[in-house]
Structures are given as C-alpha cells and as structure tokens.
Amino acid sequence: MQKIETLSQPSLSSHLRALYALIRKDWKQYWRYPLNAVSSVFQPLIWIAPVYFMGMAFSVNGKAIGFSQYSGTTDFMSFILLGTVLESFINAVFWGMGYALKNDMDSGVMESNWLTPIPRLLILVGHSVTNLLITAITSLGMLLFAGLVFGFHTSGDVMQAMLPIIPMMIGLYGFGFAFAAVVMLIREANTLVDVSSFLVQIFSGSNFPVNALPKFLLPVALALPLTYGLDAVRSLLIGTQTIMPIRLELVLLIVFMFVMLWIGIVTFRSLERRVRTLGTLGQH
Amino acid sequence: MNANSNSLAVRGFPSDLRAFWAVVRREWTVFVRYPSWIVSLLIWPVIFPMGYILTARALSGVDGSGLATFKTSTGLTEYVGYIAVGTMIWMWQNIVLWAVGYSLRNEQLRGTLESNWLSPTWRFSYLLGSSVPQMVSMLLLLAISGLEYVLLFGVKFNGSLWLTLLVILAAIPSVYGLGFAFASVVITVKEANAFVFLVRGIVMIFCGITYPLMLLPGWMQSVAQWLPQTYVIHAMRSAALSTEGFTGISHDLLMMTVFGIFWLAVGYILFVIMERRARQTGAIGQY
Numbered sequence: 342m343q344k345i346e347t348l349s350q351p352s353l354s355s356h357l358r359a360l361y362a363l364i365r366k367d368w369k370q371y372w373r374y375p376l377n378a379v380s381s382v383f384q385p386l387i388w389i390a391p392v393y394f395m396g397m398a399f400s401v402n403g404k405a406i407g408f409s410q411y412s413g414t415t416d417f418m419s420f421i422l423l424g425t426v427l428e429s430f431i432n433a434v435f436w437g438m439g440y441a442l443k444n445d446m447d448s449g450v451m452e453s454n455w456l457t458p459i460p461r462l463l464i465l466v467g468h469s470v471t472n473l474l475i476t477a478i479t480s481l482g483m484l485l486f487a488g489l490v491f492g493f494h495t496s497g498d499v500m501q502a503m504l505p506i507i508p509m510m511i512g513l514y515g516f517g518f519a520f521a522a523v524v525m526l527i528r529e530a531n532t533l534v535d536v537s538s539f540l541v542q543i544f545s546g547s548n549f550p551v552n553a554l555p556k557f558l559l560p561v562a563l564a565l566p567l568t569y570g571l572d573a574v575r576s577l578l579i580g581t582q583t584i585m586p587i588r589l590e591l592v593l594l595i596v597f598m599f600v601m602l603w604i605g606i607v608t609f610r611s612l613e614r615r616v617r618t619l620g621t622l623g624q625h
Numbered sequence: 626m627n628a629n630s631n632s633l634a635v636r637g638f639p640s641d642l643r644a645f646w647a648v649v650r651r652e653w654t655v656f657v658r659y660p661s662w663i664v665s666l667l668i669w670p671v672i673f674p675m676g677y678i679l680t681a682r683a684l685s686g687v688d689g690s691g692l693a694t695f696k697t698s699t700g701l702t703e704y705v706g707y708i709a710v711g712t713m714i715w716m717w718q719n720i721v722l723w724a725v726g727y728s729l730r731n732e733q734l735r736g737t738l739e740s741n742w743l744s745p746t747w748r749f750s751y752l753l754g755s756s757v758p759q760m761v762s763m764l765l766l767l768a769i770s771g772l773e774y775v776l777l778f779g780v781k782f783n784g785s786l787w788l789t790l791l792v793i794l795a796a797i798p799s800v801y802g803l804g805f806a807f808a809s810v811v812i813t814v815k816e817a818n819a820f821v822f823l824v825r826g827i828v829m830i831f832c833g834i835t836y837p838l839m840l841l842p843g844w845m846q847s848v849a850q851w852l853p854q855t856y857v858i859h860a861m862r863s864a865a866l867s868t869e870g871f872t873g874i875s876h877d878l879l880m881m882t883v884f885g886i887f888w889l890a891v892g893y894i895l896f897v898i899m900e901r902r903a904r905q906t907g908a909i910g911q912y
Binding site: 374376377379380383384387388390391392394395396397398399400401405406407408409410411412417421447527529531532533536539540542543548549550553554 | 659661662664665668669672673675676677679680681682683684685686687688689690691692694695698699734818819820822823825826829830834835836837840841
C-alpha cells in the first residue's frame with residue numbers, strides 16, 4: 342500500500358512548539374481583557390462571602406462549634422477557603438479543555454485546528470496549561486486578600502500537601518479528556534460545564550465536610566476521587582479529621598489517577614472518531 | 626431634498642412590531658435549539674441552594690448546637706426555605722444579566738450586530754425582543770423552583786400565591802431594567818464577564834440571599850437599601866413563606882416600583898447613548 346504523502350514532519354520538538362503556541366495564544370487572549378482577569382481573583386471570594394456571614398450566625402466568637410463536630414476544626418473559613426482554591430484548579434481542567442473546545446467551535450477554528458498534524462490530546466492539554474497558570478496566580482491573590490478579610494490559618498507543610506494534589510490533578514485530566522469529547526459531540530458546553538462542576542463541587546465537599554451530607558447522598562461523595570483529594574490536603578494543611586486513614590486515601594488517589602486517565606483517553610478517542618464520522622466537527 | 630428618498634424602506638409602527646416579533650421568534654428558536662435548557666430549568670433550582678443548605682447543615686453540628694446559636698442570633702426558626710427563596714431571586718437576576726445583558730454582545734461576537742444595526746428598524750426591539758423568551762423561561766424556572774423546594778427540601782410555603790405573583794410582577798421592571806442597562810454598557814466596554822460577576826456579586830453579598838441583613842456591618846446595610854433585589858428578596862420571603870399578608874410587603878412593593886421606573890429609564894437612556902456613540906466611533910462591529 343502506498344504511503345500517504347505529507348509535507349508535515351511531526352516530531353517531539355514540533356509538538357512542543359505547537360504546545361507553546363497554544364499556551365501563548367490563550368495567555369495573550371486572557372490578558373487582553375484585564376477586567377476579566379481582576380474579576381477572577383474576586384469571583385471566588387464573592388461566592389464564599391455569603392457563607393462567611395451565614396457561618397458567623399452559627400458561631401460563637403468566630404468559632405463554629407457545630408461545624409467542628411463534623412470536620413474537626415472550628416475554623417470554618419480556612420476549611421472553605423482551602424476547598425475553594427482546590428476547586429479553582431479542578432474547574433481549570435474542566436473549563437480549560439471542554440470549554441476551550443466550545444470556544445474554538447464558536448470562533449470557527451476548531452476544524453482547521455483539528456486538521457493540523459498535532460496529537461489531539463496535546464491540543465486539550467495545551468488549552469488547560471494557561472488556565473492552570475492563571476488559576477495559580479489568581480488563587481494566590483485570592484488567598485492573600487481572603488486572609489486579610491476573613492482570616493486564613495494553616496499549620497501544615499505545603500510540600501507534603503503536594504502528595505495528594507499531584508495524583509488528583511493528573512487523574513482530573515482523564516475526566517477532562519472524556520468531558521471535552523462529550524462537549525464535541527453535543528456541541529454545547531455551558532450547561533454541561535456549569536452543572537457538572539457545581540455538582541462535583543458540592544459532592545466532593547468543597548464548602549463542607551462530606552459526612553454532613555444526608556446518608557443517601559454520601560455514597561455519591563465517596564465515589565468521587567476528588568473527595569479524598571480535598572480531604573487529604575485539608576488534613577495535611579489545617580489538621581482536619583479524615584474520612585479514611587490518610588495512607589489509604591493516597592493509595593486510592595493513585596489508583597484513581599491511572600483508571601481515570603485510561604477511561605478518559607479511551608472515551609475521547611472513541612467519541613472523537615464518532616464526531617469525525619458524523620462530520621459535525623465544524624458545526625456549533 | 627428628502628434624505629430618505631433613496632431608501633426603499635418604509636418605517637412605521639407595524640414594521641417595528643414585525644421586527645420585534647422577528648427578534649422574539651429568532652431568540653426562541655435559538656433558545657429551544659439547545660435542549661440543555663430543560664436540564665438547566667430542572668437542575669439549577671435544586672443544586673444552587675443545595676450548596677448553601679448543606680453548608681448550613683454542617684454548621685448546625687451533629688447535636689444541633691450550631692443551629693441553636695443561629696436561632697438565637699437571627700431569630701429565625703429554620704434556614705432551608707429562607708435560603709431557597711433568597712437564592713431563587715439571585716438566580717433570576719443572574720440569568721437575566723447573562724441572557725438579556727449578553728444579547729447584543731452575542732450578536733457582536735457572531736458578527737451580525739453591525740448588519741442588523743443597518744436595517745431600518747427600531748433598534749431597541751433587539752433588546753426588548755430578546756427579553757421576551759427569556760421572561761417566559763424565567764416564569765417557568767420560578768414555578769419549577771417552588772415545586773422542587775416543596776417536594777425535595779420540604780419547604781412550607783405558608784404565604785399567599787397571589788401575593789407571590791404580585792411580587793414577581795413588581796420585580797420585573799427593576800430586574801429587566803438592570804439587564805437593559807447592563808447590555809448597553811457591555812456592548813461598549815466589551816468585558817461582559819467581569820461586569821456580570823461584579824453586579825451579581827454585589828447582589829450576592831449585600832442583599833442577604835442566605836442570611837438576615839442585620840448580620841451585616843452598618844455600612845453594608847446602608848448599601849443594601851439602595852439595591853432593588855434587597856426588597857425583592859424580602860418581599861418574596863414575606864409573601865411566600867410568612868402569613869403577614871399585604872402589610873408585610875407594601876413597603877417593598879413601593880420601593881420595587883420606584884427602582885423599576887428608575888432602572889427602565891436608565892436602561893433606555895444608556896441604550897440611546899450607546900447607539901449614538903457606536904455610530905460615531907464605528908466600533909459596533911469590533912470585539
């Protein structure tokens with residue numbers, strides 16, 4: 342069989358150049374709208390401000406005694422702020438890939454990008470890198486500001502907290518790949534992104550300890566790997582009590598990481614093939 | 626010489642009405658084209674307040690000691706209905722900001738705004754027309770929210786249905802007036818997300834969606850008095866949850882009417898200014 346003639350010579354360095362180009366493009370586009378950038382620092386604070394005032398109504402001298410019965414800490418704001426920061430990173434992967442594809446569809450560049458000799462998963466990863474970088478910057482700003490306004494106290498070792506964060510974030514890429522493929526297929530991202538990220542945020546215990554959930558909802562929380570990630574990071578940084586022994590949580594996170602990556606890649610490849618067969622890549 | 630002599634268009638009230646209807650039809654077609662709106666209507670009223678309700682549940686504690694503190698400090702006996710109604714109004718304003726506020730911006734992004742602007746139609750109909758399907762979907766959302774709160778959260782609506790409908794009616798001018806003003810600003814400034822975040826953030830922090838306003842510092846309470854949503858939320862809670870009757874909402878209704886007239890006027894004036902500015906700078910097609 343005759344080999345198909347192509348002028349492109351994909352190599353590792355060409356892939357890296359493509360990745361760099363994607364990151365640069367997203368970075369430039371993001372900072373083009375500076376007000377949006379500033380608002381992303383304050384946006385999480387706005388979401389948790391009602392929780393702060395509500396929490397004060399449940400507290401005596403700033404200590405939430407009822408909350409400590411579930412979480413092991415009376416400092417509910419540090420608990421919530423830490424959850425908010427981690428959720429921002431989680432959303433960055435969700436939004437960074439699924440939503441970026443929708444943006445490409447709307448701008449009419451999706452089909453032409455797809456025709457380039459770049460691995461498609463690399464395009465998705467490229468879209469998420471800028472988001473992660475921006476999230477790191479805005480989260481730092483948010484924590485500094487929130488520390489001044491609401492108070493933020495941590496006693497643990499940040500480097501040790503990376504132990505659960507790394508497998509959790511890598512596993513999230515698996516979620517993100519599968520999710521991006523679904524967006525490609527149904528060509529609508531907003532509702533899907535908003536609803537799923539909100540549900541994940543609730544059930545993984547971003548704003549409250551999951552053992553406060555009604556009994557019938559608890560299995561949903563325990564089925565999410567993110568629950569163990571958030572739980573372990575909080576335990577290492579602010580000394581909350583964990584759902585399971587922390588070693589077991591770390592093992593679970595590593596297992597989930599491999600499983601989610603595998604499921605994500607397989608789902609993406611299968612759905613992407615379907616979209617190409619349907620010929621709906623350029624539609625939105 | 627008559628400046629319009631070379632134009633084939635004959636503008637009049639019927640043609641403006643037809644244009645308005647065309648915008649309504651187009652927006653409705655786009656709206657129903659993506660069936661995820663059904664999912665949104667069913668899911669959001671449940672999951673949005675759920676986050677706050679579950680946090681309140683965790684703050685209450687296993688033995689309810691936190692809840693006892695809450696009752697002492699606020700004078701409220703339960704928090705579920707209180708949070709559900711507050712968040713429902715916030716969702717309404719938020720969706721109006723995105724949908725109505727974004728209507729012109731979306732046209733700008735699609736590249737159809739400039740060509741539409743050149744047609745001999747009443748330009749305000751683009752904004753007004755886009756709000757009609759939105760209003761229909763919002764009434765549906767409010768009805769579904771109420772049903773779901775009863776069925777899933779066990780909220781007891783002890784108030785009056787008619788007074789609740791009256792509050793919704795009185796709230797429409799201020800909620801949509803703000804949307805019109807917002808749409809005009811966004812089309813000029815272009816950074817729509819930041820403005821939505823700012824406006825809905827102000828409502829979220831100052832209007833007491835999850836807590837009584839008396840918990841706020843004095844200066845924040847003063848700011849809250851200048852926001853129509855404060856009165857909408859208070860009136861809705863009073864009309865739907867309590868048995869206070871008309872006297873419980875009369876002051877709120879008056880304030881909502883005043884704010885409604887104010888925001889509709891501001892919305893229209895800003896639109897006229899934006900339209901003139903856009904024609905002078907020629908920037909309407911840029912994004």
